[in-house]
Amino acid sequence: MPRPALEVADIFRRHGAAYRKAHKLSREQSRVMRAIEVCRTAALGGHAEQCDHCDFKRHAYNSCRNRHCPKCQSAERAKWLAARKAELLPVPYFHVVFTLPEQIAQLAFYNKETVYNILFRATAETLLTIAGDPKHLGAGIGFFAILHTWGQNLLHHPHLHCVVPGGGLSPDHERWISGRRARFFVSVKVLSRLFRRLFLELLEDAFYRNKLRFPGLIEPLRDAFAFHALLKSAECLEWVVYAKPPFGGPQRALEYLCRYTHRVAISNHRLLSLDDGQVTFQWKDYRKKDKLTPEVLSLDPDEFIRRFLIHTLPPGFQRIRHFGCLANCHRRDKLEYCRSLLMAGAAGLLPQPAACAEMKEAITEKQDLHRCPCCGIGSMIRVAILPCYRWPATPPPDTS
DSSP: OOOOSSOHHHHHHHHHHHHHHHSOOOHHHHHHHHHHHHTTSGGGOEEEEEETTTOOEEEEEOOOOOTTOTTSHHHHHHHHHHHHHTTOOSSOEEEEEEEOOHHHHHHHHHSHHHHHHHHHHHHHHHHHHHHHSTTTTOSBOEEEEEEEEEOTTSOEEEEEEEEEESEEEOTTSSSEEEOSBTTBOSOHHHHHHHHHHHHHHHHHHHHHTTOOOOOGGGGGGGSHHHHHHHHHHHHTSOOOEEEEOOOSSHHHHHHHHTTTTTOOSSOGGGEEEEETTEEEEEEOOTTSTTTTSOEEEEEOHHHHHHHHHTTOOOTTOOOEEEEETTOTTTHHHHHHHHHHHHHHHHHTSOOOHHHHHHHHHHTOOOOOTTBOTTTSSSBEEEEEEEOOOOSSSOOOOOOO
16 A cells, blocks of 8 residues: 555644643653654664665664554554454454444543443453353353444544354353354344343442543532433443444455454544645544545644543553453453354364464464565565664654
């Protein structure tokens, strides 16, 4: 994909200093702005590379590796993808999205860590409970969830993308239970009702344990009667839970997931121009019937930067989490066992550990991230170190 003509870093370099003077930023927001401004410039130093096949040479400046930076996600995405290949099961995968209503999203805006943790917990309990119910699936499932906090127009819109295999382990762990219908996981209405109840219960508990803050516009919610009125109104709403049909196989599932795992609020390729004091970018309004046709939105630089920075996550917050059979504490062992059960069921044989190892090796080929862009055969080898350009002096333009 060709390099975009305009990047978020360009907007920050031109208008970031004025924005910092006019607005009070959190420490983490300041770090995000600085990291994006100097990413892949001489401010971070770099190295010279040379192909070991065709002698092609280039300078490569170091990246900031900040998880909010649009330019630093490709390499991390590729590494994550290579690791996930070893965890694929030969079953259908479903994509389920859990979204918070607007009233609760406003509360989450001022209590990001607390409410986002509640969102993860309520979602996990909902999926594990409904899938474990014999009336629905009757199996112990495993899945992972990815937090997104933005809509296409960069406004605050917290939701979780969950990727769920179409089946799970029986209660006695002796067989694999597949979904009853190939293109259907469980009822989204059932998921929505339980998710709403669990989330509101956890939110009420956080209120009484003084885990919530009520600054600015939501200060009246500090009163218990006002807070309970909010919970009551949210309880009367239909909470949106959306389930997509299964992907076309495990490999297609991974290809689809690449669009969600390490995404940031806006990619550089959606930016169109920075002219006449306006930042213009493409977006899609999913509320419209013709939602695939992109629209154009223009914002002044201050508003664009504000919308981008409201999606800064708290330090150390994990936005990709695994649950059930895929929980980190026992993921490797459970996946090997599930894979052996599936292979035994397909072949009519007892589980063969050797066959499982061969299958794992066949799907864990790692992508070469250092292939020469000139000949496509050799690998780029580091031959020299480039010194850093002192910060906070204005860094030279990104030429990597």
